[in-house]
Amino acid sequence: MRTNDSIIQTKQVNFFYGTFKALIDVTMDFEKNKVTALIGPSGCGKSTLLRLLNRMNDLIDGTRVEGEVIFEGTNIYDTGIDPVDIRRRIGMVFQKPNPFPKTIFDNITYGPKLNGVRSKDAQETLVQQSLEQASLWEEVKDILNRSAMTLSGGQQQRLCIARALAMRPDVLLMDEPTSALDPISTAKIEELIAELKRNYTIIIVTHNMQQAARVSDYTGFFYLGKLIEFNPTEKLFTKPDEKQTEEYITGRFG
Amino acid sequence: MKRKIKETIIKNIFLFIALVSIVILALIVIFLFIEGIPVFKVVSIKDFIFGIEWYPTYDPPSFGIWSLIVGSFIVTLCASVIAIPLGVLSAVYIAEIAPPLIKEVFKPVVELLAGLPSVVLGFFGMAVMAPWLQATFDIPTGLNIVNASMLLALMAVPTIASISEDALYSVPQEFKEASYALGATRFETIARVIVPAALSGISTAVILGMARAIGETMVVLMVAGGAAAIPESIFDSVRPMPASIAAEMGEAPFRSDHYHALFATGIILFGLTLSFNLIADYVSHKFKEVGSATL
Numbered sequence: 245m246r247t248n249d250s251i252i253q254t255k256q257v258n259f260f261y262g263t264f265k266a267l268i269d270v271t272m273d274f275e276k277n278k279v280t281a282l283i284g285p286s287g288c289g290k291s292t293l294l295r296l297l298n299r300m301n302d303l304i305d306g307t308r309v310e311g312e313v314i315f316e317g318t319n320i321y322d323t324g325i326d327p328v329d330i331r332r333r334i335g336m337v338f339q340k341p342n343p344f345p346k347t348i349f350d351n352i353t354y355g356p357k358l359n360g361v362r363s364k365d366a367q368e369t370l371v372q373q374s375l376e377q378a379s380l381w382e383e384v385k386d387i388l389n390r391s392a393m394t395l396s397g398g399q400q401q402r403l404c405i406a407r408a409l410a411m412r413p414d415v416l417l418m419d420e421p422t423s424a425l426d427p428i429s430t431a432k433i434e435e436l437i438a439e440l441k442r443n444y445t446i447i448i449v450t451h452n453m454q455q456a457a458r459v460s461d462y463t464g465f466f467y468l469g470k471l472i473e474f475n476p477t478e479k480l481f482t483k484p485d486e487k488q489t490e491e492y493i494t495g496r497f498g
Numbered sequence: 499m500k501r502k503i504k505e506t507i508i509k510n511i512f513l514f515i516a517l518v519s520i521v522i523l524a525l526i527v528i529f530l531f532i533e534g535i536p537v538f539k540v541v542s543i544k545d546f547i548f549g550i551e552w553y554p555t556y557d558p559p560s561f562g563i564w565s566l567i568v569g570s571f572i573v574t575l576c577a578s579v580i581a582i583p584l585g586v587l588s589a590v591y592i593a594e595i596a597p598p599l600i601k602e603v604f605k606p607v608v609e610l611l612a613g614l615p616s617v618v619l620g621f622f623g624m625a626v627m628a629p630w631l632q633a634t635f636d637i638p639t640g641l642n643i644v645n646a647s648m649l650l651a652l653m654a655v656p657t658i659a660s661i662s663e664d665a666l667y668s669v670p671q672e673f674k675e676a677s678y679a680l681g682a683t684r685f686e687t688i689a690r691v692i693v694p695a696a697l698s699g700i701s702t703a704v705i706l707g708m709a710r711a712i713g714e715t716m717v718v719l720m721v722a723g724g725a726a727a728i729p730e731s732i733f734d735s736v737r738p739m740p741a742s743i744a745a746e747m748g749e750a751p752f753r754s755d756h757y758h759a760l761f762a763t764g765i766i767l768f769g770l771t772l773s774f775n776l777i778a779d780y781v782s783h784k785f786k787e788v789g790s791a792t793l
């Protein structure tokens with residue numbers, strides 16, 4: 245895969261949990277302002293790759309990375325790179341909605357406050373903008389001071405998206421963001437992704453083939469830690485280059 | 499059918515065992531009240547609690563325990579000032595910061611502190627701390643509030659630390675990940691997410707630690723100095739309630755007014771520790787019910 249306008253590139257990345265090699269020689273280009281989907285059977289390393297891109301794997305003891313992850317020209321695993329800076333620019337939404345046990349307002353302003361956004365006005369604008377972007381504003385605009393824990397699962401997930409967007413990241417990583425949600429919330433979040441890609445680069449892990457086909461521009465298929473195929477979504481789902489990909493997307497796998 | 503009978507029997511055995519401890523507790527409380535209440539025939543409740551003169555052996559005696567209550571509160575308060583930061587911060591360190599190896603050493607050491615017999619601590623206070631305090635601050639006696647508070651703090655730290663630690667461990671990993679993913683540093687995550695989420699547990703820990711300090715007898719008996727007077731500085735001696743009871747019970751003639759007064763002091767002390775425990779219970783439940791969501 246060659247693209248001119250890539251924002252993140254992985255170069256021959258190997259990743260180890262202790263002695264277990266979870267990613268093998270992964271080389272990928274993620275294009276700016278596009279949606280890239282990562283698919284593959286459970287345990288193939290999709291989450292591992294995603295967490296590698298904003299150094300969330302640093303939090304797990306005994307892990308090791310080989311190779312390079314280039315984000316806007318610098319290797320984020322270079323010594324001297326602060327993972328905190330990386331995470332401020334590459335946001336993440338998790339599989340399970342994980343709002344803080346704080347108010348809706350404080351959930352959104354959590355990150356920006358760390359970044360020094362102190363004025364109440366700026367915070368209020370940010371809260372409204374982020375919630376609007378996550379299409380949650382209408383539902384919560386009157387209850388901003390209520391605990392986020394009282395929202396429904398789908399609302400919580402959109403709140404988590406809004407919370408990540410409030411950081412104005414360049415890239416948004418989403419790990420199965422709709423797997424815990426009902427079809428309506430799922431549809432809302434898919435619409436949202438289509439909307440967001442105008443301003444953000446999105447990398448999404450999903451187990452749902454239709455979802456990958458619907459929302460993404462590029463799709464990467466992983467198996468046992470290896471990137472088997474990486475192509476424009478339409479091609480991968482209609483005329484895959486690899487036999488394994490075809491077997492997987494048609495459900496004849498294994 | 500047979501199984502059902504067996505189940506019933508087992509259930510009742512457990513019920514009986516549980517009842518035994520409750521009944522014993524009830525009997526002790528009843529006994530405490532029976533032996534304590536008669537003192538209110540010679541002194542009113544108000545004069546007993548707020549009277550500042552404790553001369554139980556004079557003729558006529560005066561039974562005012564206000565200075566004992568103040569003594570108890572002041573040592574507990576000073577002990578808390580030392581023990582709360584110490585206990586909570588060591589819990590945070592052990593639960594969130596310490597590398598595994600250091601954790602392995604720290605945790606048992608803090609717990610060992612809880613196993614230290616209080617008489618040993620008291621002995622340390624008398625033999626080491628008191629002379630040192632006396633010499634360093636040039637004061638008439640080293641057996642005073644400061645000395646007692648430091649030792650009580652030492653006793654409260656393990657309680658506070660281990661309960662706080664459990665509370666910190668039970669903060670879901672997802673909260674931490676969410677915080678890190680938003681670009682928070684480890685200390686920002688601890689201060690803004692982990693500690694607030696564990697706050698109800700930490701408050702419970704603090705209150706139980708204070709309950710421990712206010713009820714502790716041996717240490718205050720040995721190092722608080724024993725002066726039944728309202729203290730004017732933290733270097734004054736005091737006579738906390740448990741110390742007074744322990745010191746005088748042996749001399750008070752059976753069922754004399756003095757004897758009843760000591761039991762009445764016990765009632766007050768019991769009421770205080772009971773309320774500490776009830777508050778702790780309330781705090782931990784209150785926060786739990788709303789899913790710690792009111793933070």
Ligand SMILES: Nc1ncnc2c1ncn2[C@@H]1O[C@H](COP(=O)(O)OP(=O)(O)OP(=O)(O)O)[C@@H](O)[C@H]1O
Binds near residue numbers: 261266285286290292
């Ligand atoms: N913290 C960890 N410690 C050790 N091994 C891990 C850890 N996390 C994941 N692994 C292993 O790494 C491999 C890849 O895991 P990963 O979570 O990336 O899979 P995945 O593709 O996201 O699967 P799923 O679709 O089920 O979420 C798995 O074999 C898993 O057992």
Ligand SMILES: [Mg+2]
Binds near residue numbers: 291
């Ligand atoms: Mg996963």
